[in-house]
Amino acid sequence: MQLHPTKIPGCFELELNVFKDQRGRFVKTFHEEIFASHQLETHFPEAYYSYSTQNVLRGLHFQIPPKDHTKMVHCAQGEIVDAVVDLRVGSPTYGQFEVFELSAEKGNSAYIPPGLAHGFYIVSETALVMYQVSTVYAPGHEQGLLWNSAEIPWPSTNPIISEKDQGWKTLADYESPFVYEPAHS
Numbered sequence: 001m002q003l004h005p006t007k008i009p010g011c012f013e014l015e016l017n018v019f020k021d022q023r024g025r026f027v028k029t030f031h032e033e034i035f036a037s038h039q040l041e042t043h044f045p046e047a048y049y050s051y052s053t054q055n056v057l058r059g060l061h062f063q064i065p066p067k068d069h070t071k072m073v074h075c076a077q078g079e080i081v082d083a084v085v086d087l088r089v090g091s092p093t094y095g096q097f098e099v100f101e102l103s104a105e106k107g108n109s110a111y112i113p114p115g116l117a118h119g120f121y122i123v124s125e126t127a128l129v130m131y132q133v134s135t136v137y138a139p140g141h142e143q144g145l146l147w148n149s150a151e152i153p154w155p156s157t158n159p160i161i162s163e164k165d166q167g168w169k170t171l172a173d174y175e176s177p178f179v180y181e182p183a184h185s
């Protein structure tokens with residue numbers, strides 16, 4: 001596994017080993033020892049996936065403290081444009097976004113620290129997106145940011161989104177509870 005840093009501190013693209021043969025692909029998305037050796041989170045008590053069709057946009061989502069979490073996102077089938085926005089007050093990249101092109105073909109993952117909003121857009125006909133999170137789902141602590149309020153260059157201006165996702169505050173109106181803590185090395 002190779003770690004590619006982004007401009008957002010603590011947020012990485014993970015390049016995974018993709019084993020291809022005549023049957024298809026094999027990809028390992030998590031290995032505790034390897035993650036620990038890179039000082040990445042290793043405690044993931046919950047994993048889930050979603051299946052979506054083309055032009056669907058999910059997000060931007062996060063859980064607020066004390067239920068905030070590290071989130072790892074992997075596209076196991078299809079292709080997505082994945083995006084995060086830094087909401088940590090005091091972060092050198094507060095309010096800035098990062099975009100990842102995640103696909104089953106590439107076999108890459110986004111590693112997202114607590115305090116970032118996350119969402120994605122389905123480029124392929126369908127896509128299967130898998131997650132691991134470091135705290136379990138806490139509906140009372142679930143919040144979001146309006147998908148088109150952070151200048152993310154989404155491939156569509158008219159995506160299919162849930163009613164819930166149409167009602168979130170804009171980045172400009174959002175009062176963030178997250179505080180940036182620089183990593184100690």
Ligand SMILES: Cc1cn([C@H]2C[C@H](O)[C@@H](COP(=O)(O)OP(=O)(O)O[C@H]3O[C@@H](C)C(=O)[C@@H](O)[C@H]3O)O2)c(=O)[nH]c1=O
Pocket residue numbers: 048050058059060061062071118119120131137162164
């Ligand atoms: C996220 C989540 C949802 N649910 C339920 C709530 C609801 O009835 C149904 C669908 O939830 P949502 O509409 O929030 O699903 P969705 O919009 O796909 O939510 C996801 O969006 C992306 C961008 C993320 O980053 C994920 O962490 C997650 O928030 O599943 C759980 O039971 N556990 C969970 O962890």
